[in-house]
Amino acid sequence: MIVIRDLWKSYPMGKLSVDALKGISLELTKGDFVSVAGPSGSGKTTLMNIIGLIDTPSHGSVCIDGKDAGGLRRRELTRIRQENIGFVFQSFNLLPVLTVFENVELPLTIAQKRTTRAERRERVKFLLEEVGLWDRKTHKPSELSGGQQQRVAIARALVTRPKIVIADEPTANLDSANGERVLELMKKINREEGTTFIFSTHDPDIWEMANHIVFLKDGIIESERRL
Numbered sequence: 001m002i003v004i005r006d007l008w009k010s011y012p013m014g015k016l017s018v019d020a021l022k023g024i025s026l027e028l029t030k031g032d033f034v035s036v037a038g039p040s041g042s043g044k045t046t047l048m049n050i051i052g053l054i055d056t057p058s059h060g061s062v063c064i065d066g067k068d069a070g071g072l073r074r075r076e077l078t079r080i081r082q083e084n085i086g087f088v089f090q091s092f093n094l095l096p097v098l099t100v101f102e103n104v105e106l107p108l109t110i111a112q113k114r115t116t117r118a119e120r121r122e123r124v125k126f127l128l129e130e131v132g133l134w135d136r137k138t139h140k141p142s143e144l145s146g147g148q149q150q151r152v153a154i155a156r157a158l159v160t161r162p163k164i165v166i167a168d169e170p171t172a173n174l175d176s177a178n179g180e181r182v183l184e185l186m187k188k189i190n191r192e193e194g195t196t197f198i199f200s201t202h203d204p205d206i207w208e209m210a211n212h213i214v215f216l217k218d219g220i221i222e223s224e225r226r227l
């Protein structure tokens with residue numbers, strides 16, 4: 001469902017440029033639990049941002065469900081992203097002035113303007129119960145632990161029922177117990193709702209939970225494993 005062909009990304013650096021990705025080709029299957037593994041600087045974030053349509057490649061193509069992202073206008077890209085892709089960031093990125101409930105509800109308000117308040121509340125409640133934080137719905141993010149904030153971020157990423165969730169090092173700021181809990185939650189949603197997950201990590205315990213592991217090194221795919 002996601003087909004990537006010969007992806008290159010260079011960043012300008014004065015008169016020179018850095019090649020962050022150097023010819024990545026990859027096929028990701030619907031419903032997979034994919035891990036992008038590799039050391040710092042190997043290109044994980046760059047690759048995930050391009051797959052998630054928040055960055056564009058210097059060369060090469062990303063096709064999602066047969067649609068080539070390169071041929072689309074910015075407005076169309078934004079629409080596809082809002083309707084199909086959820087993001088979980090390393091540093092949670094919750095809005096500090098909003099409550100837990102409001103943080104999770106926000107993408108739905110933006111992407112699906114026709115939903116009623118009751119429909120939104122039902123979806124937010126379902127997800128906050130799923131991540132075990134419904135009783136914290138009126139709290140601000142700063143009143144939660146890191147692991148709890150990341151679970152809120154996962155609920156937020158799922159609220160629009162995206163086909164794909166992209167999580168860039170979702171466990172990097174968590175201790176190992178909380179990290180595993182977050183991964184277990186992602187795995188459960190992957191199993192039960194068929195949502196495709198693509199997450200990056202440099203932690204072997206975490207990448208082993210994937211059924212498709214892509215090892216990056218210096219902007220190329222060093223190896224790949226499907227289970």
Ligand SMILES: Nc1ncnc2c1ncn2[C@@H]1O[C@H](COP(=O)(O)OP(=O)(O)OP(=O)(O)O)[C@@H](O)[C@H]1O
Nearest residue numbers: 011018019020038039040041042043044045046047
């Ligand atoms: N905006 C930018 N401008 C210039 N160089 C960049 C930029 N973003 C990334 N790079 C470079 O591209 C390469 C890949 O970076 P990237 O952030 O994708 O790696 P990463 O695997 O996500 O690393 P980490 O594990 O530290 O998050 C690195 O050499 C980095 O310095």
Ligand SMILES: [Mg+2]
Nearest residue numbers: 044045046168
């Ligand atoms: Mg990164």
